[in-house]
Amino acid sequence: MTETLLVTGASGHLGRAVVNHLLNAQKVAPASIIATTRNPENLADLAALGITVRPADFDNQASLEKAFKGADRVLIISTGELDLKSDRRLKQHQAAVAAAKAAGVSHLLYTSMPNPEPVSPVLFAGDHYGTEQAIKASGIPHTIFRNGWYQENLFMSLPHAISSGKWYTSAADGRIAHGARDDMAAAIAASLASGSTESQIYTLTGPQAYTTNEIAALVTEVTGKPLEVIQLPDEALTEGVKAAGLPEDFARIIVSFDANTRSGRIGMVTDAVETLSGRKPRTLKQFLEANKAALTGPAHAHH
Template identity: 85%
Template sequence: MTETLLVTGASGQLGRAVIHHLLDTLKVAPARVIATTRNPENLADLAARGVAIRTADFDDTASLTSAFKGADRVLIISTGELDLKNGKRLKQHETAVAAAKEAGVSHLLYTSMPNPEPVSPVLFAGDHYGTEQAIKASGIPYTIFRNGWYQENLFMSLPHAIASGHWYTSAADGRIAHGARDDMAAAIAAGLASGATDSATYTLTGPRAYTVAEIAALVTDVTGKPIEVVQLSDEALTEGLKAAGVPEGFAPIIVSFDTNTRSGRINMVTDAIETLSGKKPQSLKQFIEANKAALVG
């Protein structure tokens, strides 16, 4: 298999991890890998290993088309743009899909989220759903990875909960199977390098789904720090986050995660990570144990 594999957003955490797995886990020849970014200087280490580095700006159609030329399989990692009012991220993704078609890409891969359909409470779910629809409409064979919530996302809430002894949430008894970012990257890299030509959608999750109360109990077990879970309404949680200094535009996005959890739309557990990568995913307890010092502070 000599297909050329391209990864967008290669200077980000997920992009770098995917390329690491391509080169070091799967032993893909660097000459077959293209890494794109807005800031090529950030990827000097990959260039030194023989990876082709190209500039790609999701706000510039010409730069994307040029970057994608000669790439057989292109992984579009969703951008970090969360301009919900103007739909900027969806426009960026649609531009990338159009560029892939123009460049003659043979297989398109994309990092989405679980259950992004229009009924999703997650405020940016429409970006992912719209991108999935654009990919399907392009006629390019595709692989969609619906990435579950990262274990690393718990760094946003756990340190404060541990320090204060209180975890404020509106998730009720909803469950999430948090997965390690690196495990998802390994699965995505395997899918990118697989040469598979059929269209497929995979939902990537950790090995077990937990409620907030169960996560708190795990954290207490590992750290010895008791945490009281305080259930709030979405409105009260939003106001509390804003009072704690979370930007007014971002607080509703965070709360929408809890709304989504409470609704049961992210409680699935799949074996897709192990199926794709051949590796058992890290458990939540292993994540907490490995990051105990950082979480306790």
């Protein structure tokens, strides 16, 4: 019998991409896919294809159990709940793991982050670490994807940096191998559709790691615009990000990324994306070339 594959957060960027790859690259029949989301009307187009669309509320374990009913392999995409003042996100993930166990799911898949251990400078790393622990404790065979930083995350900082000619950072000489979100989605979909039964952890990254200075040089090469990298201590960078109009907690999260980069905990390069998906990952230069207009245009043009 064909396994039923379930994707949570299916209306988000990553979830939608995973579903697309299940349908196209993996040739999974729509009838074998369940897509869950808070608001099912957002997935009317998937329902029209014959995919089962179900509501799922991560704050309500009973809702998750109902959503997971009949699913063999469940991909839990980490929720967007980034509240530093509570452990709501971890509780949501723990509820999903408990629901998967109650629903008799045979394999659990989860999107985590690289090196999520408690010493991580990233302020929400504990959510991922705690979820990984809950998955291991559940006894359900599992695949954990530790997604590296997306190339798309650069839309948060680059357009402003390019227009001002100055890129403020506290990352020092730390490196990041930014990967394309769609490449990671392709790898995740391949694993979800693979029928693999043993427990695995994959760290998903782009093909090459760069320092902030090296990224800035690539940006200049692609756009022709000079970009000076200015290193600041974390505190000064936090103040600068707040002055740019971002709320304190979000500013602290952004700066914690740079502290994490500086510490060397996100500098790894793996071939997991290509091994799982069978496709060559998009390079950072290709990303910059493809998005040149969005990165250098008016500030409102970036996503």
